[in-house]
Amino acid sequence: MPGGFGGAGPASNPSLHRCGQGSLALVPAQGRVYQLDAAATAIAAALLEGRAAEAVAAAMGPGAALADVRRIRDALWPGAAAPQAGGVLRWEAARPPPGRPVARRRYRVLGLGIDCGFLDEAALRLAAPVLEQLEMPGVGHRVTLAVAAEGGTVRLWREKAGRPRERLVGRAPPGMLVALLRLALAETALEASGEGWAVHAAAVACGGAALLLPGEAGRGKSTLALALGRQGCTILGDDTVVLGAADHAVLALPFPISLKAGSWELATGAAAGSRLDGVAVRWLGGAGVPLAAPDARVSAAAILFPQFAAGAPTALRRLGLEEAMALLLPGLHPLGEGLTAAKLEGLIGWAAARPCLALRYGSTEEGVAAVRARLG
Numbered sequence: 001m002p003g004g005f006g007g008a009g010p011a012s013n014p015s016l017h018r019c020g021q022g023s024l025a026l027v028p029a030q031g032r033v034y035q036l037d038a039a040a041t042a043i044a045a046a047l048l049e050g051r052a053a054e055a056v057a058a059a060m061g062p063g064a065a066l067a068d069v070r071r072i073r074d075a076l077w078p079g080a081a082a083p084q085a086g087g088v089l090r091w092e093a094a095r096p097p098p099g100r101p102v103a104r105r106r107y108r109v110l111g112l113g114i115d116c117g118f119l120d121e122a123a124l125r126l127a128a129p130v131l132e133q134l135e136m137p138g139v140g141h142r143v144t145l146a147v148a149a150e151g152g153t154v155r156l157w158r159e160k161a162g163r164p165r166e167r168l169v170g171r172a173p174p175g176m177l178v179a180l181l182r183l184a185l186a187e188t189a190l191e192a193s194g195e196g197w198a199v200h201a202a203a204v205a206c207g208g209a210a211l212l213l214p215g216e217a218g219r220g221k222s223t224l225a226l227a228l229g230r231q232g233c234t235i236l237g238d239d240t241v242v243l244g245a246a247d248h249a250v251l252a253l254p255f256p257i258s259l260k261a262g263s264w265e266l267a268t269g270a271a272a273g274s275r276l277d278g279v280a281v282r283w284l285g286g287a288g289v290p291l292a293a294p295d296a297r298v299s300a301a302a303i304l305f306p307q308f309a310a311g312a313p314t315a316l317r318r319l320g321l322e323e324a325m326a327l328l329l330p331g332l333h334p335l336g337e338g339l340t341a342a343k344l345e346g347l348i349g350w351a352a353a354r355p356c357l358a359l360r361y362g363s364t365e366e367g368v369a370a371v372r373a374r375l376g
Helices: 038-048 053-060 066-076 120-129 130-132 173-194 221-229 321-330 340-352 365-374
Strands: 001-004 016-018 022-027 030-034 091-093 104-111 113-118 144-150 155-160 166-168 196-205 208-215 234-237 240-242 255-261 271-274 280-284 302-310 316-319 332-334 356-359
Touching: 016 038, 016 321, 016 340, 022 038, 022 066, 022 208, 022 321, 022 340, 030 038, 038 053, 038 066, 053 066, 066 144, 104 130, 104 173, 113 120, 113 173, 120 130, 120 144, 130 173, 144 173, 155 173, 173 271, 196 221, 196 280, 196 321, 208 221, 208 321, 221 234, 221 255, 221 302, 221 365, 234 240, 240 271, 302 321, 302 365, 321 332, 356 365
Parallel strands: 113 144, 208 302, 302 356
Antiparallel strands: 001 030, 016 022, 022 030, 091 166, 104 113, 144 155, 155 166, 196 208, 196 234, 196 240, 196 332, 255 280, 271 280, 316 356
């Protein structure tokens, strides 16, 4: 019974949601979802009817051990709520930042206006060019950021409407400025969003329809998305995108694209920097990069899980709903009202209504060709 994702929602009893031959079990007390196979689903359904664990084990026959039934029972009715994960960044109360900005940029992320003041030329030079796609000068704002990078340390302040001013906790070198600012913009917008789900995925729009590319780090999402962008698609995001609350359309998060060593041949003219874990990257953003507009919203035609394996033969296969949800669940985070039965049912129905595919490819060119052939 693998764990799903976390996210607070209204408290209620556990519920089962059919997914292929098995189910997804929503446990509101912990804000978690577990994927159950057919046997575990039968056990959970009997427990939800109010039957004792001993009776369920006896009714299921010798294949159902009492310990397994109790394990499922304890997952559905946990003794204590699991702690909910917050954002990656940590903030503390702060005084106003020193000095006045040398320049301001007005960004729009998931409909949220964010005014960003660059307090020195170093911060402006490092970050503003690669964040150009997010600029919407006339938009109103509810959040103010201030950033400085001189003196060998990045400093970042944030002030939300009606909330005390905050300062980023910790120290980071200027090479991490783009990564920090990208994450601060994303977390701030996601916290305020009333949409459906944040997804750890890249996404591209081709011919008016979106292709979602979910997967953990190292699967080749960013490289494949950029290569498809160079073939005429529009990049909606390279690491995180959002699914709409009502229609599950893909909402763009067009932050600068992060490419690790091995893909730098696609990064001509890109800015050097590093991720928050210290891995060297090249940041691609601004003019000449086929990123979507900040308010882009595109219906998804298919879900494709990429996996790059150098030199491996290219293989594209159709996934059943259970396998697709098992791959999708770890990268999901519920937004807005949190995790509810209705939201989970909607997600399952959305995934079931479109092709879910796994792509294993040995080179970027082969991966692009396989995707283009599938999209027609």
